[in-house]
Each structure stands twice: as C-alpha cells, then as structure tokens.
Amino acid sequence: MRHSWLQPFVLLAILLVATVAFACPDCATSQVVKASVLGEGFWSHLVMLVVPFLLIGALSAFLYRIGLPSRGMKP
Amino acid sequence: MASTPRHQGAIISAGVLLGTGLGGFVDGILLHQLLQWHNMLSSRLPPTDLVTMKVNMVWDGLFHAFTWMVTAIGVGLLWRAGKRSEVPWSTRTFVGSLSLGWGAFNVVEGLIDHHLLGIHHVHPGANQLAWDVGFLLFGALLVGAGGALIRAGRKDTRPRGGALPSHPRERLAAGMSPLPLG
Numbered sequence: 001m002r003h004s005w006l007q008p009f010v011l012l013a014i015l016l017v018a019t020v021a022f023a024c025p026d027c028a029t030s031q032v033v034k035a036s037v038l039g040e041g042f043w044s045h046l047v048m049l050v051v052p053f054l055l056i057g058a059l060s061a062f063l064y065r066i067g068l069p070s071r072g073m074k075p
Numbered sequence: 076m077a078s079t080p081r082h083q084g085a086i087i088s089a090g091v092l093l094g095t096g097l098g099g100f101v102d103g104i105l106l107h108q109l110l111q112w113h114n115m116l117s118s119r120l121p122p123t124d125l126v127t128m129k130v131n132m133v134w135d136g137l138f139h140a141f142t143w144m145v146t147a148i149g150v151g152l153l154w155r156a157g158k159r160s161e162v163p164w165s166t167r168t169f170v171g172s173l174s175l176g177w178g179a180f181n182v183v184e185g186l187i188d189h190h191l192l193g194i195h196h197v198h199p200g201a202n203q204l205a206w207d208v209g210f211l212l213f214g215a216l217l218v219g220a221g222g223a224l225i226r227a228g229r230k231d232t233r234p235r236g237g238a239l240p241s242h243p244r245e246r247l248a249a250g251m252s253p254l255p256l257g
Contacts, residue, residue, distance in 0.1 A: 029125060029126060029129065030129075032126050033126055033129040033133065036120075036126065037130055037133045045115075045134065045194075046137070048188065048192060049115065049134065049137055050141065051187060052180060052183045052184040052187060053095075053145060055183050056091065056092070056095045056145070056176065056179060056180050056183065057092070057145075059091060059179060060088040060091045060092050061088065063084055063087045063088050063091060063172075064084040064085060065084060066084070
C-alpha cells in the first residue's frame, strides 16, 4: 500500500484523542485533583521531587570530569 | 595497550544516569504501581480516596517524567562515548556505573524524602522505619558493588570495536581469561 506509513500515525492520533476524552479533564473529580496538585505546596513538592535528580546529575558531571578517586592505584 | 589515552569518566557518567533511570523505573513500576507503596506524597496526603490517589498518581507521574529524562540523557551520553576512541568500552565499568547510579539515587532519595522531609516512606505503616532503612542499605550495597566494579574496570583499555588482546599477558592485564574461550 502506498501510504501505509500513515496508518500508525492516524491510529495513534485517534487513540490519543480517545484517551483524553475518557480521562474526563473537566469532570468534578479532575477539577479537585488539578486544584490540589497545582494549589498550595506545588512548588515545594516540585523542588522536593527534583532535588535528588539534580544531585545525581551533579554526581554524574563530577564523575565525568574527575572519575572515581583511586585507591592505591595510579589514575 | 596501556599507553592508550583513557577517559573512563565518559562511560561512568552515562552509566550513572542510566542506572538512576532504570532504578527509578524499577521503583516506580514495582513499588509505586504494582505494590501501591512509596507514593510520592503519601505521608502528607495518604491515598485513601479517589482524589488523594489521583493526586499522588500525578506526582508519581512527574517522578516518572524526570526518570525518563535522566534515562534519555544517559542514552545520549552513552551514544557519544561509544564514538570516542579514548573511551574504554568496558562491561565492568558500565555495569558498575549502572549499579552506582541506582544505589546513589536510592540513598539520596531515601535520605531526603524519607528521613529528612518525611514526605513519604517506602511502605507506610508500623514498620516504616525498617523498610526505609532497608531501602537505604540496599542503595549503599549497590553503591559499594558499583564502585568495586568500576575500580576493576580500570584495567580495561579496549575502545569500542577494538581488537581483543591476543597475548595471554595482555588478556590477563585486561581482566580476561589468558586463553580465548570458544
């Protein structure tokens, strides 16, 4: 088939729309959840979530530059 | 070839990020989703009804999003390291870095989120401290094993796609068996 590559994208788009519709973004429960997530404490929770990743990123950058300290071996 | 320039750090940094990502997915899939433990805000907002469960689910989703980003960056760094001839393509170094990354993330996350801030615990309930300490010990074990493997991998100098050493002495120096197997 000439345009067979298009079919997976069309299917994906349909599934995406269907998923969003079923997720009910405007129903009462979702509005309460949204308000709770984005309300008070959002930024502090986000910082708490991100800090471990930032520390691991810093460790990764440090190990890129320095490597592990040698233990009785010449680097 | 002992005189070959070595840059072990490139593969270590990629491995640490990939280990963090893969370990984070084990955490997210096994603990958060399958066992329904370790939800992100479960100490502040215990998931006891639909709304609180969904709020925790959103924060778990954000955790997965950051885990995915770390994994993607790790794949990028590994891809770049594989194209550099001065980077030794060592299984021990890579597996050790994966273990180090997974363990370090568990230790950092455990210390900050479980013990310092107390926003959640591994398995909330009567024995939560035991579970939290076990999580930390598992992380420390992974860090120790990873560090040992990385140190052992310092003997590996062969770049990606490079020929295997044929002389028994070179093979031994590279941490391989003295005679080719198979």
